[in-house]
Amino acid sequence: MHALIVHAHEEAKSFNGAMTETAIRTLQETGHTVEVSDLYRMRFNPVGGKHDFTTLADPDFFKYGVEQTQATSNKTFAADVVAEQEKLFRADLLIFQFPLWWFGLPAILKGWVDRVFAAGLTYGGGRWYSNGVFRGKRALLSLTTGGPATIYSPRGLNGDIETLLFPIQHGMLYFVGFDVLPPFVAWSVSRSMQEQRAEYLRAYAERLKTWQTTTPLPFPTLDQYDETLQLKPGVSD
Ligand SMILES: Cc1cc2nc3c(=O)[nH]c(=O)nc-3n(C[C@H](O)[C@H](O)[C@H](O)COP(=O)(O)OP(=O)(O)OC[C@H]3O[C@@H](n4cnc5c(N)ncnc54)[C@H](O)[C@@H]3O)c2cc1C
Structure with missing residues (x-):
């Protein structure tokens, strides 16, 4: 299997560097191939915009999601976006390694998602959540925090870590179909x-030795929602 x-x-x-080194070594020792997008070293531009495309479908009115969909059909993504999308599609396991910044992803990683998880390519046309493009593949958040575990407990001052990570784990990774493994947090x-x-x-x-067999987070599947996209009666959230 292959990891990104x-x-x-x-x-x-x-310490984030040490965690990525640990992941590379462990995954390789257990028979997997690994590639790394080291975003700062690559000087990855995290700002999505017109420069994401070699040509614009509508030069008079820029609409990012529409242009992403067009670029998917016409293969007109800029080279730096294409390179990351190819890595994403090669991966059976996707790991985000990051320090928690302002209760979320550092901007460079959030921008990677904005630009690489493009409309039309990674979602759209009924392809989302349990019917998502990456279903059958796995994703993992590996993060460090400044605060201790107790401050991120369900009754902690900063709020439950699972709630804080919901926009990433559910809104990004599960949205495009990944099975999301429980996060690994170094507090x-x-x-x-x-x-x-x-x-x-x-x-x-x-943890990384068992990534293929670890039970993913129990997010509901699409058939558990009604026509208004709310959980059906009796389904627990
Ligand atoms: C803009 C910003 C926003 C932030 N927002 C939040 C927030 O919302 N919530 C929150 O909790 N925190 C927040 N923080 C804090 C941040 O999450 C922590 O500073 C970060 O997680 C620490 O990780 P690091 O890799 O930078 O640690 P480092 O400081 O690099 O490492 C910690 C220690 O580990 C040592 N180390 C390195 N390698 C090894 C090794 N192999 N073995 C053992 N030790 C090693 C280092 O030498 C160092 O002493 C924020 C910080 C910033 C800058």
């Missing part, structure tokens, strides 16, 4: 003792 790690940290010696890495950090890396390696 989209890595969003500028410092190679950071408060800057304030952790060295031994705790080493333990995080060991635990992450163990």
Whole structure:
């Protein structure tokens, strides 16, 4: 199997860097191939816009999603977008490696999603969620935080981590059809003792050894929603 790690940290010696190194080594040792989009090193432009396309379908009125759909049909995405889309389609496992910034993705990684998960190519025409383009493939968030686990517990000050990650795990990854694995979170890495950090890396390696058999998050399937796109009575959310 083949994995793509989209890595969003500028410092190679950071803990995020150590997590990506751990992932590469573990996945390769367990027989998989790996490629990495190291977004800062690539100087990836995270701002979606007209430069995403070699030609515009409507030069008089720019509408990003419409242009993405047209570019899918006409194969007119810019080279940097095409390169990432090809990596995405090659992957059986997609990993986002990032530090939690403002309760979400660093802008460079959010922009990667904006530009690469293009309309028409990765969703549209009834292809979404359990009928999504990437169904049968798996995705994993691997992240570090500044705050401790308790502050992200269901009654914690910052709110439940599962709620914070919902826009990414459900709104991006499951939206395009991935089975989303439970996230791996290394809490408060800057304030952790060295031994705790080493333990995080060991635990992450163990998690990656079972990525093909780990039970994904139990997001409902499309047939569990009614015609108004609300969960049918009796289906738990
Ligand atoms: C703009 C911004 C917004 C933020 N928003 C939030 C937020 O909303 N919520 C929140 O909780 N936090 C937030 N933070 C904090 C941020 O999430 C943390 O600073 C980040 O997760 C720490 O990860 P790092 O890889 O940068 O750690 P680093 O500081 O790089 O690493 C931590 C320690 O691990 C050491 N280390 C490196 N490699 C290894 C190794 N192999 N083994 C053991 N130790 C190693 C490093 O030397 C360092 O001492 C924010 C920070 C910024 C800048």
